[in-house]
Amino acid sequence: MTTQIRTGKEILLAARPDGAPTAANFELVERPLPELAEGQILVRNTWMSVDPYMRGRMDDKESYIPPFQLGAPLDGSAVGEVVESRSDIPVGATVTHFAGWREFAVVDAATATVIDTELASPQHYLGVLGTTGLTAYAALTEVARVKPGDTVFISAAAGAVGSVAGQIAEALGAKRVIGSAGGAAKTALLLEEFGFDAAVDYRAGNLKEQLEAAAPEGIDVYLDSVGGDHLKAAIEVMRQAGRIALVGAISGYNGAAAEQTPDLYLAATKEITLRGMLVTSFFDRFPEYIGRAAGWLADGTLRTRETVYEGLEQAPAAFLGVLSGLNTGKMLVRLG
Numbered sequence: 001m002t003t004q005i006r007t008g009k010e011i012l013l014a015a016r017p018d019g020a021p022t023a024a025n026f027e028l029v030e031r032p033l034p035e036l037a038e039g040q041i042l043v044r045n046t047w048m049s050v051d052p053y054m055r056g057r058m059d060d061k062e063s064y065i066p067p068f069q070l071g072a073p074l075d076g077s078a079v080g081e082v083v084e085s086r087s088d089i090p091v092g093a094t095v096t097h098f099a100g101w102r103e104f105a106v107v108d109a110a111t112a113t114v115i116d117t118e119l120a121s122p123q124h125y126l127g128v129l130g131t132t133g134l135t136a137y138a139a140l141t142e143v144a145r146v147k148p149g150d151t152v153f154i155s156a157a158a159g160a161v162g163s164v165a166g167q168i169a170e171a172l173g174a175k176r177v178i179g180s181a182g183g184a185a186k187t188a189l190l191l192e193e194f195g196f197d198a199a200v201d202y203r204a205g206n207l208k209e210q211l212e213a214a215a216p217e218g219i220d221v222y223l224d225s226v227g228g229d230h231l232k233a234a235i236e237v238m239r240q241a242g243r244i245a246l247v248g249a250i251s252g253y254n255g256a257a258a259e260q261t262p263d264l265y266l267a268a269t270k271e272i273t274l275r276g277m278l279v280t281s282f283f284d285r286f287p288e289y290i291g292r293a294a295g296w297l298a299d300g301t302l303r304t305r306e307t308v309y310e311g312l313e314q315a316p317a318a319f320l321g322v323l324s325g326l327n328t329g330k331m332l333v334r335l336g
């Protein structure tokens with residue numbers, strides 16, 4: 001089947017940032033779409049994800065994922081409707097794929113996943129039922145396992161990974177779940193909406209003292225999304241043989257020197273396990289996770305929030321916003 005769609009808007013990397021990125025690092029252009037080859041689909045993107053890890057891809061550095069290329073469109077997770085197909089995925093299907101940051105995407109069908117929009121809203125597959133949800137689940141069920149009775153500390157707790165992680169920790173039997181976030185509105189949300197037992201506003205004063213007050217008996221499990229001051233304080237307040245999932249280190253993504261270095265000798269003497277993780281290593285657990293999380297969403301165990309920017313032209317602002325904390329829950333861009 002063919003359509004009349006032959007050009008599409010997309011966002012290019014216009015310049016690499018020096019420190020914190022700005023709108024000037026991005027450019028919106030309209031370009032011709034390539035013809036479909038056998039095995040490909042044309043997708044009209046309806047939602048796209050912006051994620052903190054994309055900051056690293058703006059630098060020309062070798063990493064676990066290739067850098068964005070200057071003058072080329074950015075990419076990342078997106079959801080859309082198939083409008084043309086030369087594959088066994090039918091026109092009209094809703095798919096997730098990795099060619100975000102554009103209105104229309106020509107995608108190899110083998111790299112797209114048809115999603116069940118009866119089970120959940122399409123955009124949930126970019127957040128609570130997508131990689132951020134799976135990150136929270138894998139971190140707490142495998143990387144730093146939560147056991148019944150544990151005290152668990154979650155950083156960036158009002159964000160996509162953190163807000164889901166706090167609720168999963170509770171569902172796994174944690175005795176006490178503590179979250180940190182920036183500002184009074186977010187800490188209130190942790191307590192009132194996401195069911196945390198205690199909330200720490202890291203901008204409001206000494207993090208270690210706040211954490212000690214929130215966890216008088218110490219912490220057993222820490223999900224670290226921040227690094228720097230948070231990792232340092234968590235090690236100091238951790239109990240013997242605690243477990244830490246090293247998930248992210250957003251306080252350093254713009255290259256700022258870490259103001260506070262974690263005391264790893266203290267981690268040694270406390271016999272703390274620190275284990276890094278990449279969610280891509282847990283993709284085989286997606287079906288198990290989606291099954292459990294869809295059940296938790298349906299029965300109210302899991303509550304979710306999204307911050308939505310409208311239109312492709314707002315994607316850079318949404319991305320800059322997720323780095324600076326303008327989101328609660330998953331930061332998303334709705335297209336078209």
Ligand SMILES: NC(=O)c1ccc[n+]([C@@H]2O[C@H](COP(=O)([O-])OP(=O)(O)OC[C@H]3O[C@@H](n4cnc5c(N)ncnc54)[C@H](OP(=O)(O)O)[C@@H]3O)[C@@H](O)[C@H]2O)c1
Nearest residue numbers: 052156159160161181182225247248249251277278279325
């Ligand atoms: N390892 C993996 O495979 C994997 C997968 C997904 C995500 N991650 C990591 O997990 C973390 C959370 O990702 P996400 O997608 O869920 O993003 P998110 O938490 O929804 O958004 C990022 C949040 O980080 C907080 N933040 C920014 N600068 C900070 C700072 N200097 N100190 C403390 N908090 C700061 C902001 O919240 P406040 O307003 O509270 O500051 C912001 O909302 C990131 O580090 C990300 O790289 C890792």
